[in-house]
Amino acid sequence: MSDTLISIRNLEKTYKSEKSFLSPKKDSQLVLKNINLDIKKGEIVSLVGESGCGKSTLANCILKLITPEKGEIFFENENILNFNKKETFEYRKKIQMIFQNPYSSLNPKMKIKDTLMEPLIIHKEKNKKEKVEEIIKLVGISKTDLEKYPHEFSGGQRQRIAIARALILKPKFIVADEPVSALDVSICASIINLLIDLKEKLNLTILFISHDLNLVRYLSDKIAVMNKGEIVEFKSTKELFENPSDEYTRYLLSSIRTIKAG
């Protein structure tokens, strides 16, 4: 289907731990179990589940940072797991990650200007200076701040800069892995609103990863609920909140209602 941007089929990932003195048997843990997920162009899909359920592992498979043992990941109808080096390089331009800790994408020793310039140099882009100035304005940071270093900014501003870095190559798809989990509640909303705004302006498709069902309600078109490496429910946000069919989804919903009531 042409309106599907990414399509994940029967994905499985196992982590193997090496033999050690403490665990003499070689252990393996099935972290992703038969994952199927379709994301259409222009959608914000959230992936929600408790810590350790496999959300980041799925994100890392999509980004080709780790390799699953089974399954397929189609991006624009091509299986990214079959991509050669050159195809992977091109793919990495179209898909970017925003992390929980902006320091993972900002080099503390580099000026913001150079951090934003770097991907443009790697991908041999033209009009680099103009592109840097355009993107920094779009995320609400002043042009004069380009000469500064990451430590000179607040946590929220650093996340804005990390978002600018993720968007500088004009990707089609963004995976945001717990992008506001390390921020103060007061700053969370401004970053979420920025992502929604940028999604409209730049025609993005977003996979938003979070452990917080309450947070994703506000921004997602659809929600996928993950439990112990399985997607147990995937439907529109409205339907999920009004008519959850899976027991684990109902458990997550009841826990946010209890917190609100308390």
Ligand SMILES: Nc1ncnc2c1ncn2[C@@H]1O[C@H](COP(=O)(O)OP(=O)(O)O)[C@@H](O)[C@H]1O
């Ligand atoms: N590199 C790794 N090697 C071995 N086990 C890992 C590795 N990364 C994650 N795990 C394990 O896989 C499971 C899922 O982790 P993760 O995908 O990070 O979950 P989440 O992002 O939902 O918190 C956890 O049990 C975690 O301990």
Ligand SMILES: [Mg+2]
């Ligand atoms: Mg994670």
